[in-house]
Amino acid sequence: MLTIAHLKRGQRAIIKTFEVENVPLKLLEMGCLPGNEVSVVQQAPFRDPLYLNINGSHLAIRKETAALIEIELL
């Protein structure tokens, strides 16, 4: 399964789906929704956390959360 945790800088992807149980509602509210485009703006050492641009919304999440969000590369 390809997730945001695998996404490299410069790649763009579309969010497909995510694990409902463990993904916090807040993440959805901040714009991380299925169908939205996502790219990595910056990564901290060891690629954790990841600084993302999701459809113009800029946010940082930890790798473990990123690994719950399935994507499809563009």
Next chain:
Amino acid sequence: MARQINVALIGNPNTGKTSVFNRLTGLNQQVGNYPGITVEKKQGICKLDRGLKAHIIDLPGTYSLNASSLDESVVIELLLNKNDKDFPDVAIVVADVENLKRNLLLFTQIKDLGIPTILAINMADRMKRKAITVDVEALEEKLETKVVLVSSRKNTGFDDLKKWVVNHSQLSTKPCVNASVIAPEYFGRLKKAFPNQDLYKLWLVITQDVNFGKLERGEVKGIATFKTESESNLKRLQQKETIARYQFINGVLKETLTVDTANAKDFRSRLDRILTHKFWGYVIFFSILLLIFQVIFDWSSYPMDFIDETFANLSEWVKNTLPPGDFTNLLAEGIISGLGGIVIFIPQIAFLFLFIAILEESGYMSRVVFLMDRIMRRFGLSGKSVVPLVSGTACAIPAIMATRNIESWKERLITILVTPFTTCSARLPVYLIIIALVIPEERVLGIFSLQGLTLMFLYLLGFGAAIFSAWLLNKFLKIRSRTFFVVEMPNYKVPMFKNVAITVVEKTKSFVLGAGKIILAISIILWVLASYGPGDFNEASQLVTQQNVSNPLTEEELETKIAAFKLEHSYIGIMGKAIEPAVQPLGYDWKIGIAIVSSFAAREVFVGTLATIYSVGSEEEETIKNRMAAEVNPVLGTPRFNFASGISLLLFYAFAMQCMSTLAVVKKETNSWKWPMWQLFLMSAIAYVVALAAYQFLK
């Protein structure tokens, strides 16, 4: 009397909501707390047309009405309670023009509650540069309300905003999204059970439990017994609701908002490339930290010296001017020196908040959180713990309040528990005087002063103790909590002077009033305990004169002896003698013991207490220092403050939990006495053991 309109200012964090608030109210605002909790309540008055006044509440920033923190729950508590005296007649949702989509989520939720809602799109001055155009008329039509473009930086659009506050009764209260479509069957059951209630409100009341709980349920009778869906089903429905709202918003914005993305690559990404760089990002952060410390300790020493002198002079003046007596003494020795002890911290606290406000306003703080998260997590902390740990160098009280945005309860609790280890400004006077006494004035390698290095070591020790105990707590605390972490990375902005100034003034004021009360109270109590006593105390002058009959003493020497005798037989002296056996193994005598005990109220009391105890008339540091240097250990015949006892004292102050105000704040923030009591007990035990070991080893 002029009619007053209640206005609630609501918005996402980083939308410039507070600058809008500052524009509307000017300095006509007050900051307090919501009853029973430490969430800041900001309110102000704004004059409108036709003699009307708006009472504006600046609600805490939130991304939605599904609260996940104490700050956010304040918003929903108010909006669901029609009987609250602050319940808004009209809501202003502040949105950032560059994040309009995300900001509209909250807007739709507020409007669905049936509250007249104006949309204020802030930072309109940035539209041109960012190549953003908004079709305001079309947007108004789609959202069925008034949309106003404002710029708090350029002060435009506010007249229009005020006009619509006055005319709020003309606004439509029709909901944007029909929440019940996400689960028609479930909402049908709800409607049957509560025919008179608004469905969306019911839904909000039910789902708050999933995220946060604690909501006052008084308004909706019987809701607790209504059989709802399982928690995971409710969560699924909430996600569905969020998606439905975004569908609506996407539809609205498709025809009303255009962004020329070619123009959007800019300054921000270039700055991010440096400031969040794997290597340079850290170099820059640590340089900024270094600069802040430099400024706090260097620059603020001038006003601090000035304040110190002013209060000493004032105390002297009162003593010389007012008729002698108990009242004059209380005023000069208790109250004025107590007040001086508070005021002296204002420069440092103000400088620290100045920097923190600038870093936050500019958007840099989120980058620090991003950079530090991974490192902090190893110790059971969060990237968001950096702000409290840095603020802790001024004062643990605001630092602990700054932990609120940490999502994981375990990470937040650990941050609260370890923050008091960082070297707060109250430890500084103690450190300075002890270092001056026991560390020689030498230079290492010809450049570094040994005293300065000792001070730096103590700061590092504080951070080290915080990090190490966080690591231990993380191992031993058995708390299961969702460890998720989301942080918005806002745009970089040039901080607005007015916002920074208001923050600095407000924070400093709340420190002075909050912590100040305790320091003042302690100084008065101390003064009373040191100025009165039973038995021998009252015959002090006779007894001392008799003892020294054979000794030719000057009047001044005799008076000093009498004062020392009085102190030893005062209430505080009796208490000190009682605890002496406990502090002797650490290298202290009863006088230091008393200073330590009184420091449990607030550390900075230490120097003042010793000043009183060593019966030094003036509070001038030099005299206290000389006095302390002259103290002799009667058993060993060595100076009381030698290297061994000095180091032992420094270490004791580095670790001990000596601050009542901090304990009170921890109690408020953790909602139980359990944690502050553990903190008090464990930190003090560590301090005792470390100081004991150091003295026994070094003596």
